[in-house]
Amino acid sequence: MTATLPDFVSNLPFPVADNCMQVGGMPLTRLAQRVGRTPFYAYDRSLLTARVRQLRMAMPQQVRLHYSVKANPMPALVQHLAGLVDGCDVSSAGELKVVLDTPMAPEHVSFSGPGKGEGELSRAIAAGVLINIESEQELQRVAAIGDRLGMRPRVAVRVNPDFELKSAGMRMSGGPKQFGVDAEQAPQLLRHIGALNLDFHGLHIYSGSQCLRADAIIEAQRCTLELALRLAAHAPQAIRLLNLGGGFGIPYFPGDAALDIRPIGEQLAHLIARLAAHLPQARVALELGRFLVGEAGIYVTRVSDRKVSRGQTFLIADGGMHHHLAASGNLGQVIRKNYPVLIGNRIAGEQAETVSIVGPLCTPLDLMADKVVLPPAGPGDLIVVLQSGAYGLTASPTAFLGHPLPEEVLV
Numbered sequence: 001m002t003a004t005l006p007d008f009v010s011n012l013p014f015p016v017a018d019n020c021m022q023v024g025g026m027p028l029t030r031l032a033q034r035v036g037r038t039p040f041y042a043y044d045r046s047l048l049t050a051r052v053r054q055l056r057m058a059m060p061q062q063v064r065l066h067y068s069v070k071a072n073p074m075p076a077l078v079q080h081l082a083g084l085v086d087g088c089d090v091s092s093a094g095e096l097k098v099v100l101d102t103p104m105a106p107e108h109v110s111f112s113g114p115g116k117g118e119g120e121l122s123r124a125i126a127a128g129v130l131i132n133i134e135s136e137q138e139l140q141r142v143a144a145i146g147d148r149l150g151m152r153p154r155v156a157v158r159v160n161p162d163f164e165l166k167s168a169g170m171r172m173s174g175g176p177k178q179f180g181v182d183a184e185q186a187p188q189l190l191r192h193i194g195a196l197n198l199d200f201h202g203l204h205i206y207s208g209s210q211c212l213r214a215d216a217i218i219e220a221q222r223c224t225l226e227l228a229l230r231l232a233a234h235a236p237q238a239i240r241l242l243n244l245g246g247g248f249g250i251p252y253f254p255g256d257a258a259l260d261i262r263p264i265g266e267q268l269a270h271l272i273a274r275l276a277a278h279l280p281q282a283r284v285a286l287e288l289g290r291f292l293v294g295e296a297g298i299y300v301t302r303v304s305d306r307k308v309s310r311g312q313t314f315l316i317a318d319g320g321m322h323h324h325l326a327a328s329g330n331l332g333q334v335i336r337k338n339y340p341v342l343i344g345n346r347i348a349g350e351q352a353e354t355v356s357i358v359g360p361l362c363t364p365l366d367l368m369a370d371k372v373v374l375p376p377a378g379p380g381d382l383i384v385v386l387q388s389g390a391y392g393l394t395a396s397p398t399a400f401l402g403h404p405l406p407e408e409v410l411v
């Protein structure tokens with residue numbers, strides 16, 4: 001069999017020289033030596049910078065770009081992004097600490113998530129970050145903490161909208177949801193805010209994740225704006241911030257086409273004009289995770305063994321689902337599909353073969369690629385899982401089977 005390279009090889013965001021992928025300005029083989037051991041994650045800062053620049057060019061200049069830290073909370077990466085984006089959204093006190101250690105000013109940080117703990121809230125209020133209120137109970141708790149600390153907490157209301165982001169990989173709105181307060185209950189909550197010693201900033205309306213269709217995102221943003229205009233009538237103060245959520249997806253699987261962000265930017269310009277006419281003080285923010293970081297990251301694992309079982313060839317790698325649950329297909333996928341994988345030190349070959357790549361765990365779930373066509377590889381070769389910059393290490397069951405954690409480098 002001769003190699004027919006999948007599309008993602010010719011569209012690789014990383015340069016190739018001498019048939020070897022270049023990461024952070026050096027061959028992957030040398031980077032592996034620099035890191036000192038496999039497996040590891042590597043994130044490319046020039047790709048992160050380029051992605052933010054690409055977004056800025058496509059979006060109206062008034063749009064504030066926020067980074068959703070849960071996509072990848074590696075401190076060096078957050079530090080790098082903090083210098084590029086206008087705000088960060090965190091979902092725990094742990095993520096809050098990472099952001100507060102960067103030069104990002106606390107007034108540009110917001111805290112979202114159901115069930116924020118009392119201790120987390122009090123730390124976030126003391127830090128001066130914006131709390132996205134997600135229930136009546138939480139509202140009362142935040143006000144009480146503010147009284148205790150002698151501070152006026154900065155708050156916004158996270159609304160569970162009465163619509164959903166169509167064709168999203170993960171729906172986070174529309175029906176009954178644990179996130180935010182239902183749009184129907186929001187007017188009452190907004191009135192309660194007016195009666196408390198709270199500094200009200202605006203609304204946070206997040207409808208979904210991993211969407212690759214511009215028209216669906218445009219439609220959700222349009223509905224979000226209309227909902228915000230309706231709710232503004234109940235707000236205790238002028239709306240200063242309207243967080244429209246995000247949902248921008250990246251292609252993971254064969255047949256996925258990259259999201260075209262240009263039409264989103266064009267439509268957003270119209271929405272912003274409409275918003276300015278009704279709520280002149282409101283600034284618009286987009287909150288993105290994987291779109292900013294997903295394509296800039298790779299997971300690298302070395303082949304440690306190769307075996308043929310009843311006619312099927314397996315490459316056994318030193319890393320697997322315990323470091324990268326999503327690539328194994330066990331993080332929310334209904335039908336298992338292969339992440340894009342390649343042999344980083346042997347991008348193309350005269351020959352090709354069909355192999356399955358598995359990790360070292362004693363479970364058939366530890367499958368990193370099922371029957372993929374690759375140049376022949378064996379012990380010592382470096383397997384690269386692309387699109388691994390978001391929801392990789394921190395979304396994985398690292399304690400399962402007790403292997404060491406992988407390294408993470410920003411290059």
Ligand SMILES: *Cc1c(COP(=O)(O)O)cnc(C)c1O
Pocket residue numbers: 068070071089112206208209210245246247248287288289290291390
């Ligand atoms: C997870 C999450 C995000 C980021 O989602 P991506 O798909 O990574 O862009 C943004 N906002 C909120 C509220 C989230 O929960």
